[in-house]
Amino acid sequence: MLVRKKVENYPNSGGKLLFDEPTYRYSAYVTNLTLPLDQVYNIYNTRADAENRIKELKYDFGLDNFALDKFYATEAAHRFMLVAYNIMALFKHQILQTNMQLSTLRSYCFALGSWMTNHENEKVLNISLPRKRRSWMDGLFENIKQVTKPYKYK
Secondary structure (H helix, E strand, O other): OEEEEEOOOOOOOOOEEOOOOOOEEEEEOOOOOOOOHHHHHHHHHHHOOHHHHHHHHHHOOOOOOOOOOOHHHHHHHHHHHHHHHHHHHHHHHHHHOOOOOHHHHHHHHHOOOEEEEEEOOEEEEEEOOOHHHHHHHHHHHHHHHHOOOOOOOO
């Protein structure tokens, strides 16, 4: 199957410019699926981002750098990493509303000096943060207040 996309309509689309014609980008798909062409394209197009998720798991969560003595311990560690990844994906999608990688989030959200104090009998979280990033962090806490859970626990 060959797909032709107009560069003007899809400037960030994948594919290659061919035939000295900069108007279209072309992509080729080879498959044994017997579905209609538009369904085959949609299936493969939605899988295109899978490599980015694998890279995140490897580089940000250390998925390829652990092996434990027992198989079940390795499996448990692997599942824990996937749970952590999914929690971070929800956090990025629901709260941050961005696609930052974990390595960037470490410096923005997690590697911050903080301490708890009591103020008028309420616990207060104090965060050491440069002035230029305070409005961003305030927006983050505002997003947390307004988020609704898209999931249910049983």
